[in-house]
Amino acid sequence: MTGVGIVGAGTMGVGVAQCAAEAGHQVVVVDSDPAALAAGPVRLRDGIRMSRLLGRTPLEPKGAAERVRWVRDPAELHEAGFVVECVRERIPVKEAVLRRLDEVCPPETVFASCTSAVPITLLASYTNRPDRVIGTHFMNPAPLKDAVEVIRSPLTGAETLRRTTELLGTMGKEAIVVGDAPGFVSNRVLMATVNDAARVVQEGTADAAAVDRIFQECFGHAMGPLRTADLIGLDTVVDSLHVLLECTGDKGFEPCELLAELVAEGRTGRKSGRGFHTYRTIQAGNPVPLHNLSRGA
Structure with missing residues (x-):
């Protein structure tokens, strides 16, 4: 399994994709909305240029952008080792996404939710891998923030936490680990x-x-x-x-x-x-x- 999957090509999804691509990861962004997919690459290049202007990355926009693919079908994430869900903050929407991901991704794939408030224990219940579900609450704009609120539920495994903090480390992000509760900290x-x-x-x-x-x-x-x-x-x-x-x-x-x-x-x-x-x-x-x-x- 290789690469990072992102579900959702909105502001947060594109921002997380930028963080992963600038860290050298191959990224696949999934969204069912054609307009969001069409706008995503432009917003990604603009974000990379802004990061360069602020001195946060030496990469040319083209270099990182070429590591990102934009697709509509979640089945394209069948080889992703780590998937970050960045869809709208509504429980039924997240449930549908996680159930679909559970079908198409290998059992070893970690599911990280960029939820703002939904308890991770609840999200984990929509999958057959509760030990591999964790919260990664990136703040907006994700490329310009140095820390991520990481939520470990009572079901989240130690290996999942290790892989998550390791991935965030490659992005230059500090993982601040907290327990699970509505809204977290x-x-x-x-x-x-x-x-x-x-x-x-x-x-x-x-x-x-x-x-x-x-x-x-x-x-x-x-x-x-x-x-x-x-x-x-x-x-x-x-x-x-x-x-x-x-x-x-x-x-x-x-x-x-x-x-x-x-x-x-x-x-x-x-x-x-x-x-x-x-x-x-x-x-x-x-x-x-x-x-x-x-x-x-």
């Missing part, structure tokens, strides 16, 4: 914070810029919670909140009205150009903030 805390920060804007206490400045200038955060939410994608935030609500029963994870409204309007953050803040795109898709959202402030 990062999103159990972050999603609640984003939801409450959105409520602050919704209620007119402050606009989005003021909320983010409090966290940046008073707490020393690199970005405030709402600019972070824009970077993640507000649709992904809402999906993650629904997962946390379902898995914990905590009503505090019910997405606030403002978040739901923004997603319904197509204002999903940086990828759409508008979210809590408004962005313009320059230099290989790197968004720059222009305005921020205010509700009655």
Whole structure:
């Protein structure tokens, strides 16, 4: 078995594919959406160029991009030794993908989920290899982050953890290993914070810029919670909140009205150009903030 498989050619899937390709791995990206497959190679080359501009990789875009194949059929992953699932944060979608992967991949293949909140124990139950299922929660943008939240369920085998940390090491990523729970560490805390920060804007206490400045200038955060939410994608935030609500029963994870409204309007953050803040795109898709959202402030 050789190579790394990626399921999902969205922002995260392309970012993880870039990390693997720049590390020298042969990569196969699977997505059933022709539009996503068509856009993937362009976004990959743009990402590699950006990494070069930032001094994070010496590779020419063409070199890494040639190590990536783009296909529609998951059966193309029949030789992959490691598969990273990067599909939408909805439990039925992930279940369908994992059941299909379990059919087409060798028993030794490790399945790593880039889930934002779904417990790994639940995802493992959709396969016949629970000891080879693990969480690899890459943060966005994956090529620019130095660490990955790795989630080991009680069923995850020691060899699976070793292979995962070894693969991440080839990408220059530090594996921060945590136990299994809804939202793990990062999103159990972050999603609640984003939801409450959105409520602050919704209620007119402050606009989005003021909320983010409090966290940046008073707490020393690199970005405030709402600019972070824009970077993640507000649709992904809402999906993650629904997962946390379902898995914990905590009503505090019910997405606030403002978040739901923004997603319904197509204002999903940086990828759409508008979210809590408004962005313009320059230099290989790197968004720059222009305005921020205010509700009655």
